[in-house]
Amino acid sequence: MNNNSLNANCTVEVLQGVAYSPVFIVGLLVNAAALRAFISKRDSFTDTHIYMFNMVIADSAIILVLPFRIYDAFFCLPKTYMCTVLLYVHFVNMYVSILTVTTVSVQRYLAIRFPLQVRVMRRKKVVACAVCLFIWALILTICVVFRKENYPDNLWTCFERCKDRPLRLATIVILDVTGFLIPLVIIVFCSSQVITVLLKADKDQTGTESERRRSITGVISANMIIFIVCYTPIHVAFLVNFLYTPPPNWHEVHTAPHVFLLISEWIAATNCCFDSISYYFLLKQDK
Template sequence: MNKSTAQLMTMCTNNTNITTNASCHVDLLQGLAYSALFLLGVLVNAAALHAFIAKRDSWTDTHIYMFNLAVADFAFILFLPFRIYDAFFCLPKTTFCTFLMYMHFINMYASIMTMTAISVQRYLVIRFPLQARFWRKKKAAAFVVCLFIWATLLMICAIFRKENYPENLWTCYERCKDQPLKGQFIGILICLGFLTPLVIIVFCSSQIICILTKTDNKSEQRKSIVYIVTANMIVFTVCYTPIHVAFLVNYLYTPPPNWQSVSVPPHVYLLVSEWIAATNCCFDSISYYFLLKRFYS
């Protein structure tokens, strides 16, 4: 390894010892974008949680999955004020930033995995209606699946906890552009965190649409279910595809030596795609809770 390469690799680490203002810049657009998302997210997710808690005596397995999704989305929203503050005033780079970054992504992937479970459950109910109706352990199975989701995500974060330590951060919510995530971590995020859920959701949604459109009983209710399932599939793809493409691009991209003073396109794309992914927490409430509850109540 030559001297210049070694200096580049240690550049970000040495920056940790510099004052916070050295790498601090006000990102007005990002702050306003997340502020709008926070306000809308609080309203729709609080209403969704209230609706589910009010009906807790008549919960089914579907309600358990949806409540878990509501918890993940609402927890995601509750941590957004820290990101908004960092965009306007800059948080100091400490282990608290590591915690905030992992909370951001734990809740995002908890939402992704729960949506996958809902798609599978919805497909089984429509594909095998009689078996699903008389299976008595549906609620217990749903509870176990939700626990498994959270346990798996916490375990992955514990294994790769050093990936977002302060010495790897340029700001509280941004990694150094010259220190990408490990290839194993990227592989888990893309393959297990996105591609596998995407394939499952597309398969289950397509099967549901085929089953409901081929039936002779094409009532308004069935047509509505087809529209909702289609919309959910499209929203999932649109919200989560950009950020996982950004993960891969940033891993493969080699930033210029003066990356601190220039705008690196793949990094800008990553920031935009993170906001796009974050908007899904609002779409979840609208589609899964308020539209679907008329069919699963």
């Protein structure tokens, strides 16, 4: 099959190309700066630095996929197994980021709830490295098991699935429940507990310490809100597209659920820019 037949379904999507371009530029600049800053501090890494560095790697990998998506929007990539790889690179790193954020939230909660035990805990950096490796191994294993979901036969264009071939129920359960709902509950619980403790403690503090606690509270609140805003739409869209039955002429029209999915994918991609809030605060603490 030649490239023209592989690419026959593709149409120019100017809005997608325009929408992803600033995400790529801002994300590239922010994460390049973060990588440089983290590498310069590699000799003084803490376990938190390791988790954040893992997020930078995940965000950077997503950014590397965006030029292909922008090119596809304007010129159309041939529908090959390269598209399968690009889709998995994007989603592997999205869920690596989600699970890393979840781990950081748990770490913050334990540090507040059991400060003495956490403080004397040994080999925290080794544990952090092991957790990050486990997250990557888990997500990659899931992708291998469900690799056929994004084979070219199931794709309408390089970055879009055929509307009449939704993800399987097992895949939806893993993505929405294991990959999002459970992390969401953990993040909201841990973040709320930490914020409550910090606000109570702030009443008895003045000056620099009080300001520091308010800054930490603000960052944790921002991280939780960004997580909810960026990742809720795409997981709702997965479920909606699974339940929706497309019309017979689905290939000729833009159905509302499919448009919602495309918009939610863009919203999720913007997270690679917003993670800079966490990087900035962590590195600022080290000055």
